Amino acid sequence: MKFCSHCGAALSVLIPDGDNLPRHVCGKCGAIHYLNPKLVVGCIAEWHDQILLCRRSIEPRYGLWTLPAGFMENGESTAAAARRETLEEACAQVEIRQPFAMLSVPHINQVHLFYRARLRHKDFAAGLETLETALFEEEAIPWQNLAFQTVTRCLQAYFADRKAGRFTFHEDELWPPGGLVAGIK
Amino acid sequence: MKFCSHCGAALSVLIPDGDNLPRHVCGKCGAIHYLNPKLVVGCIAEWHDQILLCRRSIEPRYGLWTLPAGFMENGESTAAAARRETLEEACAQVEIRQPFAMLSVPHINQVHLFYRARLRHKDFAAGLETLETALFEEEAIPWQNLAFQTVTRCLQAYFADRKAGRFTFHEDELWPPGGLVAGIK
Numbered sequence: 277m278k279f280c281s282h283c284g285a286a287l288s289v290l291i292p293d294g295d296n297l298p299r300h301v302c303g304k305c306g307a308i309h310y311l312n313p314k315l316v317v318g319c320i321a322e323w324h325d326q327i328l329l330c331r332r333s334i335e336p337r338y339g340l341w342t343l344p345a346g347f348m349e350n351g352e353s354t355a356a357a358a359r360r361e362t363l364e365e366a367c368a369q370v371e372i373r374q375p376f377a378m379l380s381v382p383h384i385n386q387v388h389l390f391y392r393a394r395l396r397h398k399d400f401a402a403g404l405e406t407l408e409t410a411l412f413e414e415e416a417i418p419w420q421n422l423a424f425q426t427v428t429r430c431l432q433a434y435f436a437d438r439k440a441g442r443f444t445f446h447e448d449e450l451w452p453p454g455g456l457v458a459g460i461k
Numbered sequence: 462m463k464f465c466s467h468c469g470a471a472l473s474v475l476i477p478d479g480d481n482l483p484r485h486v487c488g489k490c491g492a493i494h495y496l497n498p499k500l501v502v503g504c505i506a507e508w509h510d511q512i513l514l515c516r517r518s519i520e521p522r523y524g525l526w527t528l529p530a531g532f533m534e535n536g537e538s539t540a541a542a543a544r545r546e547t548l549e550e551a552c553a554q555v556e557i558r559q560p561f562a563m564l565s566v567p568h569i570n571q572v573h574l575f576y577r578a579r580l581r582h583k584d585f586a587a588g589l590e591t592l593e594t595a596l597f598e599e600e601a602i603p604w605q606n607l608a609f610q611t612v613t614r615c616l617q618a619y620f621a622d623r624k625a626g627r628f629t630f631h632e633d634e635l636w637p638p639g640g641l642v643a644g645i646k
Contacts, residue, residue, distance in 0.1 A: 279467070284471075
């Protein structure tokens with residue numbers, strides 16, 4: 277971030293009065309430009325005892341498997357974002373069941389949120405960012421070829437809860453490989 | 462948003478290839494500038510059967526009561542954001558208990574997230590954005606003078622759960638007064 281998006285003048289990085297962190301501040305119009313984490317929202321879409329995974333057709337992690345998920349847009353709710361992303365990535369219509377896992381990923385300024393959802397019908401297909409999409413039983417989950425650590429954690433918690441016969445809400449934070457990695461609660 | 466924060470050139474609003482929503486796109490360097498919802502994170506800080514509220518010393522809602530909460534920063538987890546905001550607004554140290562409520566507010570592009578937390582000691586004071594801070598029993602909550610609809614909803618769910626003898630995770634979306642307002646689940 278180098279230029280003011282309001283007036284086009286050059287930005288400086290300094291701590292504004294009354295603040296305690298460095299911000300991008302415009303030297304001309306005085307606007308302060310804050311940077312905040314983004315929400316990535318998606319679904320564990322269930323069809324009986326199977327769940328829906330998508331194989332990515334884009335970087336990062338081209339060719340690896342993930343839950344349908346993506347950046348939440350302005351003007352929508354978290355549940356609407358989860359439904360939309362599942363439709364875009366897997367052409368699948370879901371009914372949201374419950375929020376299931378929220379995982380902070382501070383080193384990339386993201387929070388990943390996954391809902392449990394029910395596939396309305398067994399009708400899905402690869403969206404623009406997907407090579408293929410398929411239903412998996414627990415035994416067939418491609419654990420070694422999952423795209424993101426948050427997806428792995430979410431699915432571990434999901435199958436553990438399913439075995440326990442009850443689904444609760446899970447929350448944790450993930451750090452880069454080699455850094456502190458806490459167990460999902 | 463009028464100018465590119467990368468190169469300072471003028472932005473146009475158009476739908477990029479492969480996208481389905483209008484975005485701010487730079488005519489010179491081609492950068493696409495996305496706008497995404499922000500997370501506002503805070504605490505219901507408990508001291509025995511009382512909870513901590515702050516009276517705002519800033520707009521919007523100057524003089525009204527709220528839970529300590531604010532914008533999540535890059536580089537932190539949601540739980541860390543809740544602890545930091547409680548320290549900044551009420552000079553209070555808390556131990557996080559559990560995520561309690563997540564409320565989407567689509568018309569202002571925000572998601573409000575509240576944790577249950579335990580005050581470590583009965584030592585608190587007004588922070589820079591607070592006129593005064595105090596502990597309230599349920600009967601004394603200033604319902605008519607709460608600053609935000611999300612705070613009202615969160616506290617209603619909190620006291621209902623406390624009466625029921627168990628705390629669960631609540632999720633809902635709120636719309637402007639006069640629009641659709643769903644009941645908190």
